Amino acid sequence: MQNPAIQKMVSYVKQCVSVNLEGVEKALATGAVGGKGCVINGRSLKVDLVKSAASIADEVKKNLQVSANDDTEVKVLKGGKHLLVKVPAKRLNAGVEYTTGATSTAAALCCAIVDQFKVNIWDADLVHASVWGRYPQTMEMLGGNVASLLSVPQQNEGMGYALRNVPCAHIALITKKNAMNAAALSSILEQAAMFEMGDAIGDFERLHLMGLAYQGLNVNNLVYDIVKENAKKGTLGDVVVSTVKRAIADGIIKPLAKAPSGYVNYTTDDLSKWNAYASAGLLAGTMVTCGAARSMQHTPSVFIYFNDLVERETSLPGVDFGRVEGTGVEMAFFSHSIYGGGNPAVFAGNHIVTRHSKGFTIPCVAAAVALDAGTTIYTPEKISGTTGEVLSEVPELREPLKYVNEAAVAIKGGV
């Protein structure tokens, strides 16, 4: 609500759209439009879109602009293969749906192609199909070449889920596989969604803000310190011990009573802060375990057993009071092949299996995907296509930690 960098990032998620010009050119040339296996034989249009990227970009910009010198931007990337389009905020503010970003870009691109290459009325439908894909026969732009980070509203699990519907593959690629930034971007999107979902309100607002700060934004260097302590030889169990040690040292938890065996029950006067510490430990545990194996598949196991172990160590509830652990159980089923599903890179906060924890699991999954050295058949690059790569050109999305910290410092008038 207060940090301008976070507001900007949320706005950019709506405004920024990726265009695969090379894809449009290929689709037009071959008639392969509307998704896998669909080819319209006999339909073909040879246009040099990649070579003409600069003029196409100008035309798209002109079509999208609301007023001269507004915040519309169209950037040509990879020698014209891709465009990064920023739809002006005014255009989004004039409507109620975030889909304006993708729809107006797709429409602007169609107009630009038709105008520049003087496409006749009989071929205009092919241009539409190559840009929009099979839509409107499908809900989304199936096989299209324009993509937003956000899925269409019909694909959201419930109210306020839009920002949670970003697969971790995109997050890892946008942040160029920097695990800290991947976790930060994911945490910002997830916790911002909590406000939209009606979770981060009243008694629960502080819980989510603390979670964002400690898990997502590395407050007091907590995540980094715990990782560092266990970087060379640490196990997940060692990370649990480091987390508890730090929570005791910082006065977050304290002994309550000793049981006959000598076991000490711990208590806290600030459960939201304990949850924040535990969620920072969970991320550190993911980074140590998945980092040591350079593999993303360990995430659900970390979710379950970090929480089991931290609960047994303290007798206090684990992250999100049991919801992360439950999420881990489901995610383990759906990410370890026999029940189908997919690898962690396809998961998002909107996923049927991972939506239950309110913002505390997906940042860890994003970090794990960033740390993977290539152990999966479907790599993040394959899953994300060009979207993640193109959106990594937006500095605020690529390096959220830097921008959010700078904005926070500015609000506080310096550190």
Next chain:
Amino acid sequence: MATYKPQFYPGKSKVAANRKKYMDPSYKLEKLRTVSDDDIVRLMGHRVPGEAYKSVHPPLEEMGEPACPIRELVEPTPGAKAGDRIRYIQMTDSVYFTPLTPYMRAWTGHTRYRGVDIGVLSGRVPLEARERDLEKVAKELVETEIFDPARCGIRGATVHGHSLRLDENGMMFDALRRFQFDKKTGEVVYVKDQIGVPLDKPISVGKPIKEDELRKRTSEYRVEDVAFRTDKEVVSFIERLHMLRTEAGFDPNRVKGI
């Protein structure tokens, strides 16, 4: 702070003490038998002993890694460095006083081994890791006191048997007959690998642990010996956690000092 020592598990019973002991990585697991490195490889069946490790990606040094402070900090395991495939060992543990219950396998595995992916299912517990890392872990899992040749099964597929009665030799049921009790030597021998593929020569995993000894070592609560309900401290711990999770879900700000 100075007084904090990792406590691992509550409880005053012998079972709780065993749980604590096995979960504590500073406790050295007692070695009860020797199985050669090559036999461990044969039992898992992922490669032939002596065969080079297959890789899923090039060695990290060759491929280079993206700029990331966490990658710079976190040391990859030897298997990850080399780009090994991720492989598994899967255990089935009988409900009759097995050394490790399924959950204990996960808790113990995560406190003792680095970079492992453990999952607990109703009748089996797979542990996955990079191949050369896995082989080291597997050796300790099979050679030490947390394994009993008769009541723990190394089973990659068709794992059933954990909840069935033991046979006349005290062996857990195995539909694929991977292991047999050798009456002459009193040892348990594997004639098939964990998937059920016949081995060229049988592999002995030693003599079953005696019943009274198993009851001493087990981490399983069971009515015939230490019933769960008799360990009041553990029961109250579970009740406390249940209460705290529920209260916190209602309003985290009201959970103070309890």
